[in-house]
Amino acid sequence: MTESVTIDHFDQKLLALVQKNNLQPARELAEAVGLSESAVLRRLRRMRSEGVIVADVAVINPAIAGEAVTIHTLVSLERERSFDLDAFVRKIRQRPEVKKIWYVTGEVDFVLLLRLPGMDRYADFVQEVFHADENVKSFKTIVAIREIETGGGV
Structure with a gap:
């Protein structure tokens, strides 16, 4: 992430939501933050390209994965x-x-x-x-x- 990246309140809301569930449909994200679906997708794409979002990962249950x-x-x-x-x-x-x-x-x-x-x-x-x-x-x-x-x- 560079110093010139700007995160506004919509971005902060989106980041909070995708940290909990990065598979949530854009339609639901748009409703939750008060933007259009296309605006949400543009913002997520921008934050990925700027390095704000560095990975989309699956959080596993360690005990089930043999890492108790x-x-x-x-x-x-x-x-x-x-x-x-x-x-x-x-x-x-x-x-x-x-x-x-x-x-x-x-x-x-x-x-x-x-x-x-x-x-x-x-x-x-x-x-x-x-x-x-x-x-x-x-x-x-x-x-x-x-x-x-x-x-x-x-």
Whole structure:
């Protein structure tokens, strides 16, 4: 998304609706925001081309998909040189358990969102990814007890 993108109140309403259901028909979106169907379609197309909407995705039920455990891991690295950061990110991106990665400020360097079938698979992940990497200084594990929906999208 560029700095020159303008989002008005109609766009904000549309974004809120498509974050809840991106398969909602344009006719229903138009009724909900008070625009014509063609105006809604033009706005959605524009927001996709400008990078406001970056993906249309299906949100799956992790338990049914065999990913019953959700874990947030806070990772600190020994060195934060560009080369070291890039190497860590490349390695993490190759792991299917990792659903999201954030490079953050503060006491840790990265926050990872992982979804796995069980804790035994997380133990394997820890061994293969963290313990095998001499640049991983430390990590903290936060296991989600249950997900509480906010309705704000993925």
